[in-house]
Amino acid sequence: MNILMVGAGSMSEALVRGWIASGLSPEQITMTNRSDLTRLEQLRDELGVQIVETEDVNAYTIVVLAMQPDGVLAYAQSQTWKTPLLVSVAAHIEPSELEEAAGIPAICAMPNTPVAHQTGMTGLWFGPETDATDRETATALFDRVGRTAVTDAKTMSAFMAAAGCSPAFFYEIVGSMTPVLTEAGFDEDTARQIVAQAMKGSAELLLHETRPTDELIADVAAPDGPTDRGVGVLRSRDLSDVMSSALRESAKEDHDPVDATIERT
Numbered sequence: 001m002n003i004l005m006v007g008a009g010s011m012s013e014a015l016v017r018g019w020i021a022s023g024l025s026p027e028q029i030t031m032t033n034r035s036d037l038t039r040l041e042q043l044r045d046e047l048g049v050q051i052v053e054t055e056d057v058n059a060y061t062i063v064v065l066a067m068q069p070d071g072v073l074a075y076a077q078s079q080t081w082k083t084p085l086l087v088s089v090a091a092h093i094e095p096s097e098l099e100e101a102a103g104i105p106a107i108c109a110m111p112n113t114p115v116a117h118q119t120g121m122t123g124l125w126f127g128p129e130t131d132a133t134d135r136e137t138a139t140a141l142f143d144r145v146g147r148t149a150v151t152d153a154k155t156m157s158a159f160m161a162a163a164g165c166s167p168a169f170f171y172e173i174v175g176s177m178t179p180v181l182t183e184a185g186f187d188e189d190t191a192r193q194i195v196a197q198a199m200k201g202s203a204e205l206l207l208h209e210t211r212p213t214d215e216l217i218a219d220v221a222a223p224d225g226p227t228d229r230g231v232g233v234l235r236s237r238d239l240s241d242v243m244s245s246a247l248r249e250s251a252k253e254d255h256d257p258v259d260a261t262i263e264r265t
């Protein structure tokens with residue numbers, strides 16, 4: 001397998017870092033961009049990847065389009081595609097549009113930057129022209145850097161909201177909890193690490209569980225104990241309504257401008 005990354009911005013770098021950490025050789029990865037050669041040279045020197053200024057897309061088994069969304073279809077149209085599996089990570093591009101522009105099977109992936117640490121969450125929207133091998137190849141590639149979920153036209157907005165907004169929602173929650181620890185005497189960094197590590201461990205446990213979250217809460221919240229009383233406060237203030245409303249707001253498709261967390265990417 002050899003991969004060409006077209007675009008060398010933050011998402012491209014995050015994926016490349018994750019793939020190298022997962023065991024892919026930097027020699028299997030080539031990066032290119034539009035004009036910023038200094039950036040390419042930095043990535044080559046730091047990560048050991050190959051760089052090219054002029055690319056032959058058919059010299060690679062997988063080509064990942066990682067430029068801003070407004071350049072994706074024009075780039076796809078500008079090339080003569082033969083062999084590679086074509087993957088775009090651009091928001092708001094549909095695989096059928098990409099297949100029409102490129103004339104080959106295509107997949108739209110929606111990763112998030114934790115892929116750099118192999119803890120990403122990537123939505124995969126398979127184009128109608130893809131076959132089982134294409135789907136397996138793309139799934140295996142993104143499974144290397146976290147978890148994947150199959151998405152489509154109906155689910156992509158909710159997926160993007162959950163995967164894209166969760167970091168901000170999580171930081172908001174951690175930020176609201178740490179003052180209790182600093183008031184008790186911890187410094188800011190330690191307070192943040194305590195809450196983040198406890199949350200990380202909880203997320204890890206949750207990923208290995210299939211029981212409903214209510215049951216998991218009951219496991220750790222003895223009646224009238226400290227956790228139970230804290231959960232009581234969350235419920236009396238309707239945290240559930242706050243969180244679901246926040247996610248619904250972020251997942252709205254008719255909002256203009258489009259959700260800033262994805263728009264900015």
Ligand SMILES: NC(=O)c1ccc[n+]([C@@H]2O[C@H](COP(=O)([O-])OP(=O)(O)OC[C@H]3O[C@@H](n4cnc5c(N)ncnc54)[C@H](OP(=O)(O)O)[C@@H]3O)[C@@H](O)[C@H]2O)c1
Pocket residue numbers: 006007008009010011012032033034035036037066067068069071075089090091110111112113262264265
């Ligand atoms: N960042 C995220 O968290 C995130 C999450 C999910 C999806 N995405 C998607 O990932 C894509 C890239 O986002 P980003 O944040 O990495 O953007 P970015 O930092 O602005 O990087 C964009 C890169 O694309 C290159 N580029 C632009 N047009 C090109 C072209 N025609 N040919 C080759 N390279 C070209 C740019 O090169 P020059 O600098 O030389 O112009 C730059 O290296 C976007 O489509 C975004 O929707 C991002």
